Amino acid sequence: MTDLLTNSRQGELGDFLRSRRDKLTPKAVGLPDGRRRRTPGLRREEVAELAGIGVDWYIRLEQGRSVSPSTATIDALARALRLSRAEHRHLKELTANTDRRAFVRETVPPAVRRTVERLNLPAYITGRRWDVLAWNEAADEIFGFSQIADADRNSLVTVLTKPASRRLFGTSWNDVARRMVAQFRATHDLWAGDPAFRDLLARLRDGCPEFAGWWEAHDISGVAAGHKSISHPKKGRLKLEYVSFQANDDPALKLVIYTPV
Template sequence: MHRDGIDGTGDTRHALGDFLRARRGRVAPEDVGLTGGGRRRVRGLRREELAQLAGISVDYYVRLEQGRATQPSPEVLDALARALGLDVAERKHLATLAGSGHGPAPKVRVSPLLRRLLEAAGSLPAFVTNHRLDVVAWNDLGSVLMGGLAEPGRRAPNEALYLFLDPASRALFPEWEDRAVEAVGQLRVSAGRYPDDVELTALITELSSLSAEFRRIWSTGEVVMCARGRKRLRHPAAGLLTLDYETLHVPAAPGESGLEMHVFSAEEGSQEAAVLARLASPAAAGEVLAPSGG
């Protein structure tokens, strides 16, 4: 059932229950020492099974899922997290959903220092996103690598809209499904943290109404927090590039949204490092690079 947004987004009474329901659905009874027990109407654990594993009453757990109990104790949250096998990011999200006293949606501001850092990155592609996955700043190489951010009208300035509504994103990201799951997981974290952000709620509602793939991934209850790793991107001239990335978290001033600066790099002496250096060179404008594969 859709309420304000999708699956309780923008509805703090139901967001906690929706998340618990989604996580409950992914736990196989056999994985926690329970028998499957014949035909089951739902995937994963039954409500009474999860309540038993967490050491709480079935009635209380049902009230949590239905939004009639909204502020469980830290002990209950810890027991539920253990029973569901939540990872660190999911535990933090669960605690956020169970919190109270949410304030207004934060403002977004890119400081002059952050802009100088982007330009100083030189041959390292970099761009900055807010909690809605709006790309709010970038350097020249970051724009080129991420599908033409600096070119008005070429692509949506929001990463989630670009991924789910623009077919060009599948050419840019060979592992499109992984990137899509990351985006949905990040939006879910933000929805729990900023339930009063009407722009965020509108974004998730739009994606839900226009993309069946977004609805599919959202229904899993996936939670993702960006950190570091390796990604493959396809440049139209240079071909397929395998790059390391690091997510730098920019602290927020009171009333503002914290930002994330995503920086890509390549191992020194590698073919990718040479390609990035050439792309960053002023002489690269209009130059056709030899593809690196893919």
């Protein structure tokens, strides 16, 4: 399993680099356009030149072959590809030599669960795969977690594949869903090849027509505070601000809290 996860992560690294290269133009990085290009974006040799590394070595990296870039090389690639802070961090994580075992769904410690349940504000806890693991009554009144089958109680499954979620978010659904996919991609790439993550991707592809295009774009976004506007069937229009925190008991657990605006 370890070798499978490592090889899959290297494959995601290559796809991520290609996706960033394809989005850049010579003009954007100060290079002449030159002759007509068969494909959009920069050529591999142009990225290698901008980063100050060997072309053959960069090709190996894009092909997902086993290489161990230094911190200086990673930083140089990030500058050459004009990566955002979140993308730069993702590149570092993808190239880190980290062994991973098969994914096991997290368990919320009793004290953490009780704390969430006692909060007056809507709050819930998710795991690495974005499974919803615990919530309080205020969150249940808005999102109806207790009415969802355990196998479906996943933030991505709920928002991307359930018609009720499209109605809940209305015209903002597309932006909300696409942002969630970009945030989740950062975690998925580190667990690529794991059966639990493969199963989740299959569900999202089957249940959301837009998902395949978003996934192919390989956009990466960091998790940050934000706002959501929803049309609740019983509570009417709700404007909410949300923040998230990692649990010290288990950094894989993320606590999300909503505040009315």
